[in-house]
Amino acid sequence: MTISQGISSRAQRHSACSLARRIFAPCFGDRLSSTFQMSKGRLMSIACVEEMKKRPGFTVPVVGALVCVLAPFTLHAADDERESAGKRRPDHVVRSTPENVTWGDFPSDRPPVVVVRSGEIVQIDTLSHAGATQGATSGAAPGNEANHPVAYLAQFGVKPRQVLRDVINFWLSGPTRPRTGRGGHILTGPVYIDGAEPGDMLEVQVLNLKTRVPYGINNAGPTSGVLGANYAGAVGPFYSGALGDDYPGRLSIAPPVIPPFGPVGNRNLIWTGEARGREVAFFSRDITVPLGPFMGIMAVSPENPVPGQPGVTVAGVQGSTPPGVFGGNMDVKDLKAGSTLYLPVFQPGALFYTGDPHSAQGDGEVSGTAIEHSLTGTFRFILHKGKTISGPRAEDRTHYIMMGIDLDLDRAMRIAVQEVVNFLVNDKGLEPGYAYSLASIAVDFHVGEAVDQTQIVTGKIPKAIFSEASGPGARR
Numbered sequence: 144m145t146i147s148q149g150i151s152s153r154a155q156r157h158s159a160c161s162l163a164r165r166i167f168a169p170c171f172g173d174r175l176s177s178t179f180q181m182s183k184g185r186l187m188s189i190a191c192v193e194e195m196k197k198r199p200g201f202t203v204p205v206v207g208a209l210v211c212v213l214a215p216f217t218l219h220a221a222d223d224e225r226e227s228a229g230k231r232r233p234d235h236v237v238r239s240t241p242e243n244v245t246w247g248d249f250p251s252d253r254p255p256v257v258v259v260r261s262g263e264i265v266q267i268d269t270l271s272h273a274g275a276t277q278g279a280t281s282g283a284a285p286g287n288e289a290n291h292p293v294a295y296l297a298q299f300g301v302k303p304r305q306v307l308r309d310v311i312n313f314w315l316s317g318p319t320r321p322r323t324g325r326g327g328h329i330l331t332g333p334v335y336i337d338g339a340e341p342g343d344m345l346e347v348q349v350l351n352l353k354t355r356v357p358y359g360i361n362n363a364g365p366t367s368g369v370l371g372a373n374y375a376g377a378v379g380p381f382y383s384g385a386l387g388d389d390y391p392g393r394l395s396i397a398p399p400v401i402p403p404f405g406p407v408g409n410r411n412l413i414w415t416g417e418a419r420g421r422e423v424a425f426f427s428r429d430i431t432v433p434l435g436p437f438m439g440i441m442a443v444s445p446e447n448p449v450p451g452q453p454g455v456t457v458a459g460v461q462g463s464t465p466p467g468v469f470g471g472n473m474d475v476k477d478l479k480a481g482s483t484l485y486l487p488v489f490q491p492g493a494l495f496y497t498g499d500p501h502s503a504q505g506d507g508e509v510s511g512t513a514i515e516h517s518l519t520g521t522f523r524f525i526l527h528k529g530k531t532i533s534g535p536r537a538e539d540r541t542h543y544i545m546m547g548i549d550l551d552l553d554r555a556m557r558i559a560v561q562e563v564v565n566f567l568v569n570d571k572g573l574e575p576g577y578a579y580s581l582a583s584i585a586v587d588f589h590v591g592e593a594v595d596q597t598q599i600v601t602g603k604i605p606k607a608i609f610s611e612a613s614g615p616g617a618r619r
Contacts (some may be wrong), residue, residue: 167218211532225526226266228350233521239268239309241316244498246276247325247463249471251444253488255335258492261526264350266519268309269438269500270329273360273515274301275310275416279317290314300410305356307517324456326463328472330497336524339493344532345443346525347484347495352436352518357415359424359502359516364409365401366593367511375551413514415502424503424514432503436518437478439499442470446489453550453597463499465596466548468534473599474513474592475537475546476504482539487532495524507590543604548597552590555600559588563602566568571609581608 146504235257239245243256259265260615278290288294292310293303313329336345378576405411413424419595422434448455454462466473478484485619486493497520504513545566547559563586567578578579586610591599 170552185280219408219551225270228348228523229609230351233262234263234267235265237265237267237331237334239307239313239329239517243331244270244313245330245332245496246317246320246322247328247330248460249330249333249442249444249463249469249494249496250460251494253333253494255333255492255494258335258337259524260337261524264521264523265334266521267331267334267497268355268451268519269331269498269517270307270309270313271359271515272327272329273362273501273512274306275313275329276317276327279314280320280322281320282315284318294536295407296412298406299358299360299410301358301412305358307355310517322461324462324485326454326472328463328499330440330442330463330496330498332498333444333492333494334496334524335494336526337492337530339447339488339526340491340528341486341489341585343493343531345486345488345493345495345532346527347486348523348525349438349440349478349480349482349520349557350523351521352438352480352500354415354422354434354436354502354518355517357512359413360417360512361411361413361514362512363401363404363411363510364408367509368408369509370401371511374594378391398586415514415516434502435476435479435504436500436516437476437482437503437504438497438518438520439474439501439513440470441478441484441486441497442472442484442495443488444490444494444496445469466592466599467597468536468548470535472499472592472595473535473546474499474501474504474508474595475544475599475601476501476506476513476591477539477542477544477603479535479539482537482544484535484537485532486535493526497522508592508594511594533562536566538606541606543606545602545604547600547602550597551595552598552600555598556588559600559602563604566604 172504237256245253248250257265272298274292277295278287281287281290283291292314293306296306297303298549328617339345368374384459401409403409413426415422415424417423418431423431424434426432445461445467447470448459448461450456450458452461453465453467460467461467461471463472465471468487469489470484487497500516500520501513502518534548535546536611537546543566545562546560547555547557547562549555551556560582563582564575564578568575571578573581582602585605587603589601589603591601593599
C-alpha cells in the first residue's frame with residue numbers, strides 16, 4: 144500500500160500534517176519553514192525522520208504527513224541539485240576538434256573520445272553543420288575558396304574572428320571523411336559509458352547548454368521542409384472515395400512558391416544576444432524570438448543498421464537524418480537544459496553521440512531546419528543495468544515525454560499514444576482502459592519534427608496530475 148493510499152482523505156492528510164509539524168517543531172523550532180527552502184534542508188529532513196522514529200505515533204499517516212510537508216521542498220531540492228551539478232566543474236571535457244567528430248553517422252567501431260563512469264559529468268562542444276559543411280568534401284582544393292567558412296559566412300556579415308576555429312578545421316578535414324550513406328550533421332562522440340551493455344538503459348541529464356557564437360542559420364528554401372515537393376504530405380490523395388477528391392477549402396497540393404531570399408540560397412543568418420534580460424534571436428527589427436537551446440541529436444550507436452531501414456543505404460552505416468529507437472535526429476525542442484533523456488543501449492559502452500545543435504525551434508521544425516547554432520552542452524550520464532525500454536523517452540520538470548517514431552505521421556501518433564498508455568500502466572499503475580482515458584483528457588500530443596524521413600509525435604504527460612491520491616482506475 145502506498146503512502147497516498149494510506150492517507151485516504153483530505154481531512155486525514157491535514158491532521159497528519161499538523162501532527163508532523165508538532166513533532167518537527169521541537170527539532171528545529173523556527174527553522175522549520177526554512178527547511179523546505181534550502182538545499183541543505185534535505186539533511187534536516189533526514190534528521191526529522193530519525194527523531195520521529197523515537198516518538199510515539201510513528202505510523203503510516205505520519206509518514207504521509209512527512210511527504211505532505213516535504214513534497215514542495217523535494218521538488219525544489221531536485222531542481223537545486225541539478226542546477227548545482229550544471230555549475231559543477233565537469234569530470235571530463237570533450238572538444239569539437241576534427242578527431243572528436245564524425246560526419247553524418249553513429250559508428251560503433253569508432254574509438255571513444257572519452258570513457259566515463261555512471262554518474263560523471265561531461266562537457267561537450269558541438270558544431271552546427273550550417274556554415275561548416277558547404278564544399279567540405281573538396282576542402283582547400285583550388286577553386287573552392289568561396290566555400291571556406293570565413294568567406295562563406297562573410298556574405299552574411301560574420302567577421303573572421305566570429306568563426307570558430309573548430310569549424311575551419313572540420314571543413315579542412317572534409318576530403319578525408321567518408322560520405323556514402325551518411326547525413327549532413329557534425330556529431331561529437333562517441334562517449335563510452337563504462338559497464339553499459341545491450342539491454343541496459345542510459346539516462347542522459349542535460350545540465351546546461353550555451354551558445355558558442357552570436358549567430359545561427361535557418362534554411363527555408365522552396366525544396367525543403369513540409370512545403371517541399373518531396374514531402375510525404377505533398378503526394379496524395381491518400382483516401383478513396385469522396386475524401387480523395389479536392390473540395391472547397393482544401394489545401395492545394397500544388398507546389399508552393401517561395402521566392403529566393405537572403406544573400407545566399409534561402410539561408411537566413413540570425414543574430415542572437417540579450418534583450419531585456421533574456422537571450423533572444425533578432426529575427427527582424429520588430430521580431431525577437433526567445434532562445435531555447437537544445438541538441439537536435441542525442442543518440443547511442445544503433446544495433447545493426449541494415450540497408451532498407453530508414454537512413455541506411457550502406458550495411459552498418461546509420462545515416463544521421465532519420466531518428467529511430469536509438470534516438471538520433473529527434474529535434475524535440477523539449478530536450479533543453481533541465482530535461483532528461485532515456486535511451487536503450489545496443490552496443491557495449493552505449494556509445495553516445497550528440498550534435499545538430501539548435502538555439503530556437505518550433506514544434507515540427509517545418510522548414511527543415513531550426514536556428515542551427517553551435518553549442519556547448521554539459522551532460523551527466525547514469526547507467527541503469529537491465530532496465531530495457533523500447534525507444535527514447537524523456538522528462539523535464541513538469542512533464543513525462545513519450546515519443547512515437549515512424550515514417551508515417553499517423554502511425555507516429557498511434558505509437559505515441561500507445562507509449563503513453565504503456566507508461567501509465569507500467570509506471571503509474573493504471574489499468575489500460577483508464578490509462579487510455581487519461582491520455583485523452585490530460586495528455587498533449589505534439590508533432591516534434593515532421594521533416595527527417597521518420598517523424599516524431601510526442602505525448603506530454605503533466606506530472607502535476609499525480610499529486611493527489613490515485614482514484615478507482617489505479618491497480619491496487
